[in-house]
Amino acid sequence: NLLMARGRRYAHVRNRSLALVVLMLACASLSACGEQDTAKGDAIVVGIGTNPTQFDPRLSQDAISSKVQRFIFSRLISKDHEGRTVLELAERWERPTPLVHRFELRRGVRFHNGEALTASDVKFTFDSIRDPSLASPKAAGLKELARIETPTPHSVVFHLKEPSASFAESLMVGILPKSARAAGNRFAEKPVGSGPFEFVAFKPDERITLKAFPGHFAGKPAYERLVFRILPEETIRVLELESGGVDFLQNAFSPDILPRFINNKRLKIRKRLGTNFTYIGFNLSDPILSRLEVRRAIAHAIDRKPIVRFIHKGLVREADSLLPPDHWAHQEGLPRYAHRPELAMRLLDAAGFPDPDGPGPAPRFTLVYKTSQNELGRRIATVFGHQLARVGIRMKIRSYEWGTFFGDIRNGNFQLYSLTWVGISDPDIYRYIFHSRFTPPAGLNRGLYKNARVDALLEEAHQSADTGIRARAYGEAQRILGRELPYINLWHSVNVAVFDRRISGYRVYPDADFISLARATLSPAAGDR
Incomplete structure (x- = not known):
């Protein structure tokens, strides 16, 4: 059987590679790879396989970019862990006719730069997506949109040209501050949103660092930093999770690796179709x-x-x-x-x-x-x-x-x-x-x-x-x-998340979104108690 023969050869090569990498990492002191800014007790470190291609939610198309953006930006509406549409920045949503969607926004929401989030920011976000000069791939979802009105600072009304059963899906985009207009293409270099975490730094091929936003409308996250380590090699991701250099992996490893995680008492495993x-x-x-x-x-x-x-x-x-x-x-x-x-x-x-x-x-x-x-x-x-x-x-x-x-x-x-x-x-x-x-x-x-x-x-x-x-x-x-x-x-x-037992409250979403980490808690490491 070709697959079984290839599997045996792959296992042999992989085991040799694992042994070599273990030796190399041991010599280089594996624990140092995480650097001091990922000290246990105040950070969750997520292992991912690729760089995000874009930090601007209007422009991204790839899954990793979207997953990272979810922590930086808030949306009018979003999906919960059961895939149901729920309110996020909106506190009320009315559809008086098939051509009108009226939203009332939460009061007191602020962006990471301190600016108040108002209806004008919502209007700016969706108007800019429709602007041909931006070339947003999300513009296709707004073709039925005729105009946006902001009758009050906390009210925004979308008027459609024709009925659209899926228009709500097109509204699930992170809201930018209208001041992003002045930043132009440079906005993505230091994105500003109103999500649970603030952008700190991006080192391509190394890491993305976010910090908890104390002014988030749903409350500050329970830990200080969220770090995404970019580890293209599966072997390295697996070793880092097992050694503690990474706390969380989801769908970022081959299925034949899963049994070794099951036998690791330091790790939790969650699955969901x-x-x-x-x-x-x-x-x-x-x-x-x-x-x-x-x-x-x-x-x-x-x-x-x-x-x-x-x-x-x-x-x-x-x-x-x-x-x-x-x-x-x-x-x-x-x-x-x-x-x-x-x-x-x-x-x-x-x-x-x-x-x-x-x-x-x-x-x-x-x-x-x-x-x-x-x-x-x-x-x-x-x-x-x-x-x-x-x-x-x-x-x-x-x-x-x-x-x-x-x-x-x-x-x-x-x-x-x-x-x-x-x-x-x-x-x-x-x-x-x-x-x-x-x-x-x-x-x-x-x-x-x-x-x-x-x-x-x-x-x-x-x-x-x-x-x-x-x-x-x-x-x-x-x-x-x-x-x-x-x-x-x-x-x-089937989505499979494997993570450190110190993490509690994580739920696997049907779409494999990571956003549940924003509400998770992190117990101190043994040496931090």
């Missing part, structure tokens, strides 16, 4: 991948089951849609693509790509598959490559540091890639990903998919407040997308 969705994306303007038979062949060539069992250790659930099975808009009976390599080869023949030498080594064609330097992602990519080789497709794997990789995907510089959509809740995400009007930079249709019927269905669902109408429209759209395969649906993830 999440809404994160992993897929393979196609560039539909590519002369090979534009052919439906080729995409179907690739779907039948890939065998997800051994990856789920041997690499993910059962911590994912196979997906047939962006939406998990228990979501209200998930459609039953969607097309599924069983592992059928013989059918895949027949489809490739029919697409005009015959095998040039039968069982010989020559491929039908070659594709480039892009991924990040995440170790788990690279292992899975290697398995995909072997599976595609069996049907005559040569797959060249190209892995890049996160910023370069994500930049290529945003700019359409790819044939094949795999990514994860984080925190899917409202099915209107289908519109941003697959509507022909939302190709970059206006939206997230990076594969350049076009289907007039899908466009019409997604518009119908977007404009209706009737859940039944929306479910029917999304259901038909899912069936069409399942047949036409702009994506190969892979799996939904």
Whole structure:
């Protein structure tokens, strides 16, 4: 079995690497790596694998940036740990008509620089997102917005051009002070928000340091500092958690590492099925991948089951849609693509790509598959490559540091890639990903998919407040997308958090958000008592 053989080789190499790293770190005094500013008792240190790409919530698209921003900025409304929409900066939300959203803001909220947060700051934030000169990727979610009024310093009213069932999702953006206008592009260098933590410093490839904001409207956090250590290598993240240099990891390690954490009495483990969705994306303007038979062949060539069992250790659930099975808009009976390599080869023949030498080594064609330097992602990519080789497709794997990789995907510089959509809740995400009007930079249709019927269905669902109408429209759209395969649906993830037992009160969110750490408590380390 290829996967089990690769697993044994990987374990051997990994164990040798772990031993070497332990020796190196011991010689360098591992405890010093955390530096004095992460002293136990007053800081929680989170291990992450990549740098954030952006500290301005109007401009970011990646998950790490969003997770860090949640601590710095507050939103009008947000999601709680059950995925329910709740008030945050708003203390009242009224919808007198389908075209009007009226918010009354909390009194006494202040930004980290001491400025009072008022309706004019809310208006500035959303007006700037709509400004074409900012080129915000979040502008697509505000296309239905006609104007914003601020009748009082604590009242803000959004007027829509047409009904939008998902407009509330577009309001879940961190609010900036209007003084950010003067800072321009430099605002992200020292961001100012009203969240539970203030920005202190960012050392690329090393750490992000935040400090507790004593003036936060929900009360000052129970510990002084929140530090994100940027550790691209999984081995280092694991060793740092075990040695105490890091206090918290979530979804930042391979599933086969989990048993060693279970046996560590100093650590807690929390699991929860999440809404994160992993897929393979196609560039539909590519002369090979534009052919439906080729995409179907690739779907039948890939065998997800051994990856789920041997690499993910059962911590994912196979997906047939962006939406998990228990979501209200998930459609039953969607097309599924069983592992059928013989059918895949027949489809490739029919697409005009015959095998040039039968069982010989020559491929039908070659594709480039892009991924990040995440170790788990690279292992899975290697398995995909072997599976595609069996049907005559040569797959060249190209892995890049996160910023370069994500930049290529945003700019359409790819044939094949795999990514994860984080925190899917409202099915209107289908519109941003697959509507022909939302190709970059206006939206997230990076594969350049076009289907007039899908466009019409997604518009119908977007404009209706009737859940039944929306479910029917999304259901038909899912069936069409399942047949036409702009994506190969892979799996939904189980979120796994592993953290020091000194941390209490942390809840795992369905979208893998870290924000529950803001309300967590931290017991003193043994040496601090």
